[in-house]
Amino acid sequence: MEMAYTIIIFLVGLVFGSFYNVVGLRVPRKESLVYPSSHCTSCQRQLTALDLVPVLSYLFLRGTCRGCGFKISWLYPVIELLTGGLFAFAYLELNWSLEFLVALSFISLLVIIVVSDFIYLLIPDKILLFFLPFLVIGRVLSPLTPWWDSLVGALVGFGILYSIAVLSKGGMGGGDIKFFFLIGLVLGTIHTLLTLFIAAIIGMIIGIVVLLKHKQGRQTHIPFGPSIALAATIVYFYGDSFINWYLGYW
Ligand SMILES: [Zn+2]
Numbered sequence: 001m002e003m004a005y006t007i008i009i010f011l012v013g014l015v016f017g018s019f020y021n022v023v024g025l026r027v028p029r030k031e032s033l034v035y036p037s038s039h040c041t042s043c044q045r046q047l048t049a050l051d052l053v054p055v056l057s058y059l060f061l062r063g064t065c066r067g068c069g070f071k072i073s074w075l076y077p078v079i080e081l082l083t084g085g086l087f088a089f090a091y092l093e094l095n096w097s098l099e100f101l102v103a104l105s106f107i108s109l110l111v112i113i114v115v116s117d118f119i120y121l122l123i124p125d126k127i128l129l130f131f132l133p134f135l136v137i138g139r140v141l142s143p144l145t146p147w148w149d150s151l152v153g154a155l156v157g158f159g160i161l162y163s164i165a166v167l168s169k170g171g172m173g174g175g176d177i178k179f180f181f182l183i184g185l186v187l188g189t190i191h192t193l194l195t196l197f198i199a200a201i202i203g204m205i206i207g208i209v210v211l212l213k214h215k216q217g218r219q220t221h222i223p224f225g226p227s228i229a230l231a232a233t234i235v236y237f238y239g240d241s242f243i244n245w246y247l248g249y250w
Pocket residue numbers: 040041042043044045065066067068069070
C-alpha cells in the first residue's frame with residue numbers, strides 16, 4: 001500500500017509542480033493565476049489538455065510549441081519532476097503525520113521561490129506572506145524541540161541575513177532576508193545556520209562555474225534563492241545526520 005501511496009503522491013506532486021511553475025512565473029509580474037489561461041508565450045496559442053500533462057507533454061512535444069515550434073524551457077518539466085520527487089520522498093520519510101504537511105508546505109514554498117528567483121531574480125513578498133500562516137500553524141501543530149526554537153531560528157535567520165545586507169551594502173536581496181525568516185521558523189536555529197553555511201558553499205560553486213563559463217561573468221547576477229532552497233531541502237531531511245557526521249570528526 002505504501003508503494004501505491006508513494007506513486008499517487010508523486011503524481012499529485014507533478015500536477016502541483018506544474019501549477020507552481022505558473023505561480024512562480026506570474027506572481028512576480030503581478031498577473032492573475034487564472035486569467036489568461038495558459039498559452040504559448042511566443043504565438044499566444046491557447047494550450048489544450050494535451051499540452052498540459054506534466055512532463056509527458058514536454059517529452060511528447062519534444063520541448064516545442066505545437067503551434068509555432070517555439071522552444072519550451074526545460075525548467076517546466078524539471079520543476080514538475082522536482083516537486084513530484086520531493087513530495088514522494090517526504091511521504092517515504094514522514095508517512096502520514098503532521099510533519100508531512102509541514103514538509104509539503106515547505107517544499108512548495110522552496111519550489112516556487114526557485115522558479116521566481118531563477119527567472120526574475122526576485123522573491124516576492126506575496127509568496128512569502130502566503131506561506132507564512134501555513135508554516136506557523138504547521139510548527140504549532142508539529143513543534144520543534146524545544147518549541148521556541150522555531151521563533152529563535154526565524155529571528156536568527158532574519159538577523160544574520162539582515163546584518164550581511166547592511167555590512168555588504170546591499171549584497172543580499174530583501175527577499176533573501178525575509179526568506180530566511182521562514183526557513184528559521186521551519187528548521188530551528190542550528191539547522192538554519194547550517195542552511196546558510198551550505199547555501200554559501202553551493203552559491204560559491206555556482207558562482208565559480210558561471211564565472212568560468214562567461215568571461216564577463218562579473219556582471220551576471222546569480223540568484224541566491226535556488227542555492228538557499230537546495231541547502232534548506234538537504235538540511236530539512238539530513239540536517240541531523242550532517243551535524244552528527246561533522247561532530248564525529250572531533
Ligand atoms: Zn507557440
